[in-house]
Amino acid sequence: DVKVTQSSRYLVKRTGEKVFLECVQDMDHENMFWYRQDPGLGLRLIYFSYDVKMKEKGDIPEGYSVSREKKERFSLILESASTNQTSMYLCASSAGGSTQPQHFGDGTRLSIL
Amino acid sequence: EDQVTQSPEALRLQEGESSSLNCSYTVSGLRGLFWYRQDPGKGPEFLFTLYSAGEEKEKERLKATLTKKESFLHITAPKPEDSATYLCAVQVGNTPLVFGKGTRLSVIA
Numbered sequence: 431d432v433k434v435t436q437s438s439r440y441l442v443k444r445t446g447e448k449v450f451l452e453c454v455q456d457m458d459h460e461n462m463f464w465y466r467q468d469p470g471l472g473l474r475l476i477y478f479s480y481d482v483k484m485k486e487k488g489d490i491p492e493g494y495s496v497s498r499e500k501k502e503r504f505s506l507i508l509e510s511a512s513t514n515q516t517s518m519y520l521c522a523s524s525a526g527g528s529t530q531p532q533h534f535g536d537g538t539r540l541s542i543l
Numbered sequence: 544e545d546q547v548t549q550s551p552e553a554l555r556l557q558e559g560e561s562s563s564l565n566c567s568y569t570v571s572g573l574r575g576l577f578w579y580r581q582d583p584g585k586g587p588e589f590l591f592t593l594y595s596a597g598e599e600k601e602k603e604r605l606k607a608t609l610t611k612k613e614s615f616l617h618i619t620a621p622k623p624e625d626s627a628t629y630l631c632a633v634q635v636g637n638t639p640l641v642f643g644k645g646t647r648l649s650v651i652a
Contacts (some may be wrong), residue, residue, distance in 0.1 A: 434586070448603075473587075488639065520587075529574045531592055537586050
């Protein structure tokens, strides 16, 4: 089974802090994704990566950056956390090539105070 | 403009009461439609991929079907453990998945 592991289930940070969310997958997947999920808004794509050191902006990249130095690891960075970034953050990975499902981690519930 | 619309937003069923969830999409060039189940506090869990109109997939009490404009997730004789939010997503070309907002299903014993 695909295993996508997010480093923290719950995280509390202060406004203005730089926040790192880590995601590791164990299936040698080429593609990795970061979403946030908010009530009434569904899943929204922040950034994605189709290969090591590559990144693409999703629908809501403002205030975020990402890093993919190794194939199995995809990090989401909140450069200067703000209260409107309080959310559930979900990481996913998928195999490359033809249409493949994304497999998700269990999420990080991030609160910015 | 939503490309993927799920209905209803919430559905409450008695145990054993079969029903269907709908996912309609307005994209062209569909490469695949995906169904996921999400339990509270957890990430979405992959259920099915459908690739072309007329295709059907089954898993236990769930059956997913696909037409040119929508997909249905049929739940036969549901049990309380089927309670979850069900998400559908579409893929067009090589772009990332576009998700609907989900249907929150509650099955009451």
